[in-house]
Amino acid sequence: MSLIISWVALTLSFWVASLLLPGFKIKGGVGSHLVVSAVFGTLSFFLGWVLYTAIGIGTLGIGFLLSFLTRLVVATILLLATDKLSKRLSIDKASTAFLAALITSVIGTGVEAVLHRVF
Structure with missing residues (x-):
């Protein structure tokens, strides 16, 4: 149930x-949004921790100290990788992707907290 709530x-x-x-921009309806979030979630599951660790070690530990910023960069x-893998997602610039990462982390955390309380 937790996986569905996160999705x-x-x-x-x-x-x-x-x-x-x-x-x-996400081209299409609800199905496209579900596919894009599934692709992003899969990449995050398999590569997110690798990138986070690499950035943390590569910055000589500063990335671990600034964990929130490192997670936004990841x-x-x-x-951007999801944009390249899926034709349903279109991101103009890296700065747009950064703002989208910020928005999705804030909104996603709030929605997930509410859904976990309900279910």
Whole structure:
């Protein structure tokens, strides 16, 4: 059940980001949003911790101290990778991907917290 809640929260956060950011577009309806969030979630599961660790070690530990910023950078990289892997997602610039990562992390965390309390 936790996986489904996380998937729904990520999908809703992508939808909000696509409404707020003109350079962040998901082509299609709900199905496209679900596919994009599934691709991003899969990349995050398999590569997120690798990138986080590499950035943390590569910055001589500063990345671990600034964990929130490092996680945003990792999410930005994964969003750009999702853009390259999926024809349903279109991101204009890296700065747009960074803002989308910020929006999705804030909205996704809030939605997930609410859904976990309900279910």
